Amino acid sequence: MRVTSLLILLACACSGAQVVMSGSGSKTGVYFRYETRIEPELSGQKITGFGGGLFVDGGFHRFLSDTTTRKYFGYDLSIDPQPGEMFRVTFEPLSLSAEKLRLEPAGGWSQISLPLLPAPQMVRSRDTIAVDLFVHPGTGQKIVDYLFIQDDRRAFRLPSGPPRDYTVDDVPIALNKLRLTVNGKQVDESGGGISGAAVYFYLPNYGRFVFSLAPHEQLGFRKAGEVRGSTLTITWGNDTFVLDCDGPIAPGGGVFHLYVFHEPSWRPRGPDSFQLGASSARSLVRRKP
Secondary structure, three states, X not given: OOOOOOOEEOOOOEOOOEEEEEEEEEEOOEXXXXXXXXXXXXXXXXXXXXXEEEEEOOOEEEEEEEOOOOEEEEEEEEEEEEOOOEEEEEEEEOOOOHHHHOOOOOOOOEEOOOOOOOOOEEEEOOOEEEEEXXXXXXXXXXXXXXXXXXXXXXXXXXXXXXXXXXXXXXXOEEEEOOEEEEOOEEEEEOOOEEEEOEEEEEEOOOEEEEEEOOXXXXXXXEEEEEEEOOEEEEEEOOEEEEEEOOOXXXXXXXXXXXXXXXXXXXXXXXXXXXXXXXXXXXXHOOOOO
């Protein structure tokens, strides 16, 4: 792949691999988690303008973006359960536009096609698939997605990378097989699921709500709800939004404050219908100067 510069990398001596992004998604019968790694990791390396996440819109759309060059790339993914704890995994070119992905700042984005996608394949539960995404022309480093796939009833997080201190920004939110009610009335439901450090839902006439267990005060989030076991509640103005899920929303299933950023004018590209998405809070919400 010929790209002048997709990532701004400042480098010295080599070591292992650096995990720069992670998340997960699910639908009936299947769960997967991805970890994005830069290989090899370079001591003293700094990465700027790098974002991305998972978009759920009738399927899984995995994307990465660079605000410095306004280029993005990724792939569509389908995972179909088969007998004997097997799964058929199919990769297709990323089918969503920059507008559909709501990449910011708006305008001027161009998509880079991946040089080679894995062929359709059958994998066993708990197998890992590596997807090479990009080779940096200056350093020779690779960006690789590692996909861990299994039955959604026994999903767990795949540990990797060097140990470090746990922070509040690491705490993920997981929404699985959810039912959404507004002011006590059910308005939508989803048989799939999604997970990330920050998650959002869009609902017509209400806009987009981005929420996290971390405060993110510098991004404009404010405390406006709680997570209690498998139930998430947001109170915004005169409206109360409740998401009831199949399983704990936060690790350990405890009770936690929820921090929310509301975008009432946000609209999806395409059908004006309920949507879910996940990424980092900074990727989803970019404060205007």
